[in-house]
Amino acid sequence: MNGSQGDVDLSVSLLSLHLKNPVMPASGCFSFGKEAASFYDLNVLGAIVVKATTLEERLGNPTPRVAETAAGMLNAIGLQNPGVQRVMAEELPGLRRYPSVPVIVNVAGTAVEDYVAVVKALSTSPDVSAIELNISCPNVKCGGIQFGSDPRLAAAMVRAVKTVATRPVIVKLSPNVTDIVEMAVACEEAGADALTLINTVIGMKIDLEQRRPLLANGSGGLSGPAIKPIAIRMVYEVSRYVNIPVIGVGGIMTGADAIEFLLAGATAVQVGTANFVDPLACPRIIDETREWCVQHGVRSIRELIGVSWRANGR
Amino acid sequence: MPTVEVYAHETLGKDLHALTFASPIDLRANHCQPGQFLHIRVSRSFDFLLRRPLSLCDADVEHNRLTVVYRVSGEGTRRLAARKPGDLIDVLGPLGQGFPIHDMDRRALLIGGGVGVPPLLELAKQLRASGKSVQTVVGFQTAGQLMLIEELAVYGEVAVMTDDGSAGERGRVTAALTAELCADADRYYACGPSVMLRAVQEEMSGKGVPGYLSLEERMGCGIGICVGCVHPVLRGGKLANAKTCRDGPVFDAQEVVFP
Numbered sequence: 001m002n003g004s005q006g007d008v009d010l011s012v013s014l015l016s017l018h019l020k021n022p023v024m025p026a027s028g029c030f031s032f033g034k035e036a037a038s039f040y041d042l043n044v045l046g047a048i049v050v051k052a053t054t055l056e057e058r059l060g061n062p063t064p065r066v067a068e069t070a071a072g073m074l075n076a077i078g079l080q081n082p083g084v085q086r087v088m089a090e091e092l093p094g095l096r097r098y099p100s101v102p103v104i105v106n107v108a109g110t111a112v113e114d115y116v117a118v119v120k121a122l123s124t125s126p127d128v129s130a131i132e133l134n135i136s137c138p139n140v141k142c143g144g145i146q147f148g149s150d151p152r153l154a155a156a157m158v159r160a161v162k163t164v165a166t167r168p169v170i171v172k173l174s175p176n177v178t179d180i181v182e183m184a185v186a187c188e189e190a191g192a193d194a195l196t197l198i199n200t201v202i203g204m205k206i207d208l209e210q211r212r213p214l215l216a217n218g219s220g221g222l223s224g225p226a227i228k229p230i231a232i233r234m235v236y237e238v239s240r241y242v243n244i245p246v247i248g249v250g251g252i253m254t255g256a257d258a259i260e261f262l263l264a265g266a267t268a269v270q271v272g273t274a275n276f277v278d279p280l281a282c283p284r285i286i287d288e289t290r291e292w293c294v295q296h297g298v299r300s301i302r303e304l305i306g307v308s309w310r311a312n313g314r
Numbered sequence: 315m316p317t318v319e320v321y322a323h324e325t326l327g328k329d330l331h332a333l334t335f336a337s338p339i340d341l342r343a344n345h346c347q348p349g350q351f352l353h354i355r356v357s358r359s360f361d362f363l364l365r366r367p368l369s370l371c372d373a374d375v376e377h378n379r380l381t382v383v384y385r386v387s388g389e390g391t392r393r394l395a396a397r398k399p400g401d402l403i404d405v406l407g408p409l410g411q412g413f414p415i416h417d418m419d420r421r422a423l424l425i426g427g428g429v430g431v432p433p434l435l436e437l438a439k440q441l442r443a444s445g446k447s448v449q450t451v452v453g454f455q456t457a458g459q460l461m462l463i464e465e466l467a468v469y470g471e472v473a474v475m476t477d478d479g480s481a482g483e484r485g486r487v488t489a490a491l492t493a494e495l496c497a498d499a500d501r502y503y504a505c506g507p508s509v510m511l512r513a514v515q516e517e518m519s520g521k522g523v524p525g526y527l528s529l530e531e532r533m534g535c536g537i538g539i540c541v542g543c544v545h546p547v548l549r550g551g552k553l554a555n556a557k558t559c560r561d562g563p564v565f566d567a568q569e570v571v572f573p
Contacts, residue, residue: 031539035560039537051541059555062573064532066542068364068390073534080541080555225360253360276535277355277363279406 008293009300010286012046014245014268015168015193017102017129019046022301023258023286026249026270027052027106027132027172028077032091039279042098044286049270050091052108052134055117057083062216067205072224072251073273074203076217079108084118092127102129104170112147112160123166130167133157133192136174136199148174148199151186158190170247172196173238175230184238196247196270197238198231224273225251232264239265240309253281255288265306317402321379323395329386330461331395332371334379338405341375347412348437349505349528349564352382353536355404356394366390367533367559369505370408371432371462372439380408383432383461409536413437413526413564415444419500423523424450424466425487425514427506428459433528435462437503438469449473449499451490453510457481488513496521504528504567512572525567531558546571 010021024047030036032050042048060080067074081087087105095103105128109115115133122128135157136148147153154171161169171187173180175198184195200221207214231250239246248266252258253274261269274281293301316338324332339346353365368382386395397403413433422441426434431452438448448470454460457480466472473490474482483490487510496502496518502525504514511527518525534540538560547556547569556562 028541029539031541035538059553060541060544063542063544065544066364066532066534066540068362071361071363073363075534075540075542077541080544224363273363276540277360277365279535279537 007299008290009302010290010293012267012302012305014047014247015130017047017168019102019268020100021046021286021289022262022266022268023282023289024049024104024268024270025275025282026272027134029272029275032087033095036275036279036282040283042095043100044283045098045101046268046286047102047104047129048095048098049104049106049132050087050095051081052079052106053081053084053087053118053122054079054108055084055114057081057086064215065217065220067214067220069203069205069222069224070226072222072226073276074205074215074220074222075200076215076220078217084121088121088125088127092125095127103127104130104132106132106134106172108134112157115157116160116164119161119169120164123164128167130170130193131161131165132170132172132196133161134172134199136172136176148183149177151182154183155186155190158187158192162191168193170194170196172199174199175227175234176202180234181237181241184242188242188244192244194245194247194267195238195242196249197234198227198250201227201230223251225253227251228257232260235261235266236264236309239306252285253277255285255290255292258285258289259292259304262301262304263306263308265309267305316406317404320397320399320401320403322399323397326383326461328458330383331386332381332383333368333394333397334372334374334381335403335405337373337378337380338407341373341378341380346370346373346380346408347414348440349412349433349503349526350408350410351536351563352380352405352407353409353533354382354394354406356390358404362390362393364534365406365536366394367409367536369433369528370412371435373436385429406536410559410563411561413503413528415440415446416501417444419446421447421449421499423496423499423502423525424448425491425502425504425506426450426452427487427510428454430504430506430510430528430530431462431466433505434503435465438466442469449495451475451487451495453477453487453506454481486510486513488517491517491521493521496523499523501525502567508572511570515567515570515572518567526564527567527570528564529558529562529570533559535559546573
């Protein structure tokens with residue numbers, strides 16, 4: 001630690017949002033914030049992304065829903081949430097006590113009309129700064145992944161949502177595609193304001209004793225450090241091609257991981273699985289990011305964005 | 315997160331260990347409930363990523379130490395088993411809702427199966443300390459898996475059941491829940507595998523004895539954010555998925571639904 005630490009500017013602009021630092025919890029890894037608030041002051045966060053919200057309440061999948069894997073975990077929660085009306089009435093108002101922290105609401109559904117209805121409802125809420133379209137949940141039948149794996153369907157979805165959205169629309173992409181750049185470009189052309197990369201990688205674990213898939217859902221989404229290189233590669237390729245900001249997510253456990261995503265081209269980062277291991281992961285990663293900048297003479301974190309592919313990179 | 319010092323790490327049997335460490339919270343200032351759990355990282359590296367939820371087996375308030383008893387069941391717990399006195403471990407907790415103790419009760423029946431037995435020890439201790447009589451029934455697959463019998467016997471009579479009859483009586487724990495045993499029990503407390511809990515719930519509800527079940531589900535975060543460890547419960551006539559880590563692991567037996 002040294003005295004110049006306070007001189008580092010960690011703030012980034014994401015669309016119309018001012019983030020005091022680029023670190024936010026990823027959707028589904030923070031619930032609606034109440035639990036984390038018992039561990040630290042959420043005001044330190046760059047933004048908050050709440051759990052996927054659907055039109056109606058969903059009970060989610062049967063258990064087991066989670067399984068540990070090498071340097072990662074599988075989950076198949078199945079979008080358990082109380083439905084958009086209760087999210088707006090019971091969950092979001094609690095986040096008003098963190099006025100400097102933009103709230104991004106992740107939206108999931110089955111059909112385009114569901115997404116449109118949820119976004120319409122959220123557009124009336126004073127508690128929503130931006131929408132993150134989850135077109136990539138791998139764990140429910142018709143849980144949006146069909147939109148996330150076909151560029152034409154994705155584009156149609158984005159266009160439909162953009163006609164009703166009064167807040168910026170971020171599209172969260174699935175890595176389970178042949179050509180991530182094609183998906184990204186399709187969403188950008190359809191009017192997406194930003195992209196989040198990546199959702200979980202579809203995986204499976206077989207229980208040797210039962211000789212059956214361990215998760216009740218069969219397959220699940222792989223997350224954690226195991227998927228970080230996949231996410232880095234996709235952020236690197238997509239951020240070079242598109243002209244909209246990219247939020248990087250996938251296996252961030254430390255400040256160094258966050259820096260790596262910024263260098264790959266991310267404007268901001270989301271922390272997912274790390275919150276499950278360490279409830280203080282987000283504030284720790286913010287501190288470590290600041291410390292890295294101090295040690296490397298970086299005065300504004302914005303200097304780092306995309307440096308790994310820019311001509312003027314080191 | 316809090317790193318605390320390991321005080322003792324004993325081998326109780328094959329692959330069975332008792333780990334004693336400094337409590338992350340001051341036990342004199344914070345009551346810790348039997349049935350709560352500690353969420354422990356097995357190593358600092360990320361290859362075994364998730365914490366292991368281990369039930370509180372003994373809270374030593376005087377020395378501010380906690381003990382968990384666990385069975386090595388994979389590479390992760392094998393790593394934990396290598397920890398020695400003086401080592402630092404990352405422990406979160408105690409977490410969750412434990413077994414409530416009711417002032418008016420006079421006699422409690424404790425029912426445990428396999429690795430569900432350890433939390434009953436702290437429960438028996440606290441029940442006795444509040445003046446209640448304790449009767450315990452424990453079940454194991456075979457004699458080699460028996461644990462904590464003498465320790466439990468300090469607080470009351472212990473009946474042992476084994477699937478193969480190699481210790482105690484042959485049969486499941488429900489076979490020991492005779493009308494005579496249950497007749498003057500004010501309440502029961504059960505912890506064990508789902509099949510056992512389901513059978514106990516049915517048996518005891520038939521006998522009209524209220525009780526609590528400590529459920530086990532594969533857990534992610536342990537603090538209620540990942541929604542991985544849910545179990546169906548009936549609340550207000552409506553089916554809901556409760557979080558075992560935060561709403562439980564101990565639930566009123568009446569509300570627990572086994573799918």
